Amino acid sequence: xxxxxxxxxxxxxxxxxxxxxxxxxxxxxxxxxxxxxxxxxxxxxxxxxxxxxxxxxxxxxxxxxxxxxxxxxxxxxxxxxxxxxxxxxxxxxxxxxxxxxxxxxxxxxxxxxxxxxxxxxxxxxxxxxxxxxxxxxxxxxxxxxxxxxxxxxxxxxxxxxxxxxxxxxxxxxxxxxxxxxxxxxxxxxxxxxxxxxxxxxxxxxxxxxxxxxxxxxxxxxxxxxxxxxxxxxxxxxxxxxxxxxxxxxxxxxxxxxxxxxxxxxxxxxxxxx
Numbered sequence: 001x002x003x004x005x006x007x008x009x010x011x012x013x014x015x016x017x018x019x020x021x022x023x024x025x026x027x028x029x030x031x032x033x034x035x036x037x038x039x040x041x042x043x044x045x046x047x048x049x050x051x052x053x054x055x056x057x058x059x060x061x062x063x064x065x066x067x068x069x070x071x072x073x074x075x076x077x078x079x080x081x082x083x084x085x086x087x088x089x090x091x092x093x094x095x096x097x098x099x100x101x102x103x104x105x106x107x108x109x110x111x112x113x114x115x116x117x118x119x120x121x122x123x124x125x126x127x128x129x130x131x132x133x134x135x136x137x138x139x140x141x142x143x144x145x146x147x148x149x150x151x152x153x154x155x156x157x158x159x160x161x162x163x164x165x166x167x168x169x170x171x172x173x174x175x176x177x178x179x180x181x182x183x184x185x186x187x188x189x190x191x192x193x194x195x196x197x198x199x200x201x202x203x204x205x206x207x208x209x210x211x212x213x214x215x216x217x218x219x220x221x222x223x224x225x226x227x228x229x230x231x232x233x234x235x236x237x238x239x240x241x242x243x244x245x246x247x248x249x250x251x252x253x254x255x256x257x258x259x260x261x262x263x264x265x266x267x268x269x270x271x272x273x
Contacts, residue, residue: 017055142166
């Protein structure tokens with residue numbers, strides 16, 4: 001098992017990963033359910049990468065049933081926060097309970113297998129704003145322009161997954177990438193520098209078609225960038241090397257001060273560590 005060249009600073013946070021275990025049933029909307037990946041497995045990864053904090057994200061495989069992720073979060077204790085899936089039927093009491101358990105955002109996975117539709121995003125955002133939560137959004141970044149008006153008027157913060165997940169990647173001059181930059185300019189949008197393999201055509205180890213986008217994002221707003229592993233890389237039979245994914249930060253962010261912002265300070269502020 002390789003170790004990263006990057007020495008993670010104290011308080012470094014992985015802002016996007018998932019847990020799976022066979023005793024939890026898959027949702028009817030799920031396209032697949034990955035093999036078991038549980039708390040002890042993830043702790044081993046944390047130790048290998050030198051990470052201290054984690055944000056547990058509800059995967060599409062479990063739909064609206066957040067039980068597995070909440071159980072794993074409880075096992076990890078106060079070093080964990082969560083982003084779960086809620087909808088228009090989720091009660092205020094349930095939102096309050098989730099908040100007390102460390103949940104800090106509502107996930108909208110707008111690709112095949114997602115559990116919630118676009119038409120409830122704005123109403124859900126209005127409800128979670130009272131708790132200080134954000135909307136976490138994953139979509140094909142090439143579609144950002146058509147949703148820009150809705151995303152700009154959200155009352156809460158927005159977090160966009162996986163370097164925007166432009167499929168296939170676009171050049172930094174592309175209209176849809178400029179839409180992402182405009183969202184960041186509102187001061188209420190962050191981006192996860194994560195899972196370049198989900199969109200890349202050129203592939204590992206450098207993901208040369210995604211790297212220019214990541215570097216442009218860091219240059220534009222280092223205070224709005226986050227890093228994540230996307231462990232255990234659901235849907236991928238050949239898994240990327242997590243150490244190499246962390247080392248991409250060395251290429252995407254030029255100096256130690258910026259890397260500390262991305263790994264420690266930005267997630268601490270957003271997730272309340």
